Amino acid sequence: MLYMVFRELYIRYFHKLHTISNDCSGVLGLCILFERLLQVREPQLFLHLRSHGIQPIRFVFKWLMRAFSGFLAPDQVLLLWDRILGFDSLEILTVLAVAIFSYRRENLLLVNTSTGVEAILADLTPLRVVSLLQLVLCTRS
Template structure:
């Protein structure tokens, strides 16, 4: 994943060694399993079976030891923190805490408003309320805006925004102690490009409009959406 994502980013490739150190340790850190015990959804960590006795409870082990199976783009959750902390030890523990407190909620199903399902509902609700004409236009041409916004929110916009803007966004997550900021920003991006969206009628054209959002400024957009 490091090779496919972060190393291909012209701002993040210099952190390759840090990413390997942090992610290797994270995958083996059993403390991360506590995310599951505190989750309201009751989800369980991934398990594997030793001695080829599939289904035998006494032969099951949590694997990887952290209980978290990395997915495509996982390293992008670590890379931005490398701009802030030079010491790998500090980098690791800050990332681990950030993941356990916030990012874990983006990657499992839960009834919590801070989990990914709640954020998706909030995004759609905001878009309908703030810009009903945009919403109905998308419905009329049978384009689901959530298909575009979901990947932004799942990765907390990492890899989609400029590094300074991404850190500003994550700083607001800490300040508000809420991931709902992600839904607010996703809705604001759609409203920002409303003029372009209303002129097209195909899904491919809509996707092209939102293929690059690296030039947006986070704080003005959040101020705009919070004002509504």
């Protein structure tokens, strides 16, 4: 039964994360959306990272490709995937990625290297998906 559920998720949504296409709901479209959202929601952070030659998408791409599986705690991954079904869209992955950058903003502004950013974003297991999504969806920039 579990296999059939995951199979349906893959057929309906996750295959888009593993194919290169011009579909805006595919992985490339989500990457573009992430950069635009980050630039709008966190302009200071975006400029800080870019001024040091740090590409934020470099850290986010692996999260998107795996729909955060293996990065968040299992119960949080399921909550996130439930939101994918609820919104009928993979864009919620991008919203969560922006929320993580917003949540870790203060620490990210203190580092000037990719290694520093990677260290700050290394452990996502303590994060709570619903709270982070509310951070972006329910507040104004």
